[in-house]
Amino acid sequence: MFKTWEKLPAQSQLELDTFIAELRYNDDGLIPAIAQQHDTGEVLMMAWMNDRSIQETLNTGQVCYWSRSRQTYWRKGESSGHQQKLVSMRADCDGDTLLLLVDQKGPACHTNRRSCFFFEADQESVRVNSDVGSGL
């Protein structure tokens, strides 16, 4: 379907349930979801969703992932309080990646840094760009 849908002009509308069903999940039924702070543009983390967590996220406005390590739904911030409120959900041209524009309360990373992307590589080495706890 995405080969057809990608040609649609701006403002075209698609039915939500069909769209969710046609997304290209991997063999485990999962699709990667990038979380970006909606106003600053900072990319915070990447995690995984399935069709039910996508539906729940749209319905509740609070981001729900699928935890691959714990094999269960992971309602971001449920234990830490560092919730992600959904501002906008997007999908890419071939339907195999989601982009979530969110409003992240406090740190997104389990190290309590604001963003998970704190390793910076250049041609010679890799540098840690922020301290544990700096997102609190």
Place this chain on the structure above:
Amino acid sequence: MFKTWEKLPAQSQLELDTFIAELRYNDDGLIPAIAQQHDTGEVLMMAWMNDRSIQETLNTGQVCYWSRSRQTYWRKGESSGHQQKLVSMRADCDGDTLLLLVDQKGPACHTNRRSCFFFEADQESVRVNSDVGSGL
């Protein structure tokens, strides 16, 4: 190693080759890489890299992915002219995702939209937010 490295304070340095070797590739030897326009913050696309394309990207300053569909190196813009210049390469806390800050010439998407993330979902439907060719 990432369980140890994630605790390092800001400005800590790691050896590049060790870091690239320790990244958590999937069963196909690939790691997802998010491309973000460095100055506007726009998330442009997500694609895949292997250890050699990471090394090449750092060495040349031009982003090189691994194409899963064509099973070959994919030097972004080689045929289209829409090159991605690397500004900064980052990795996340558990080393299974890369974030590339890039300077994208023209459209990043094969539909010639600027960004691949042109499907916008809400609770009721999905809307196309830009026209084919609008990134040219």
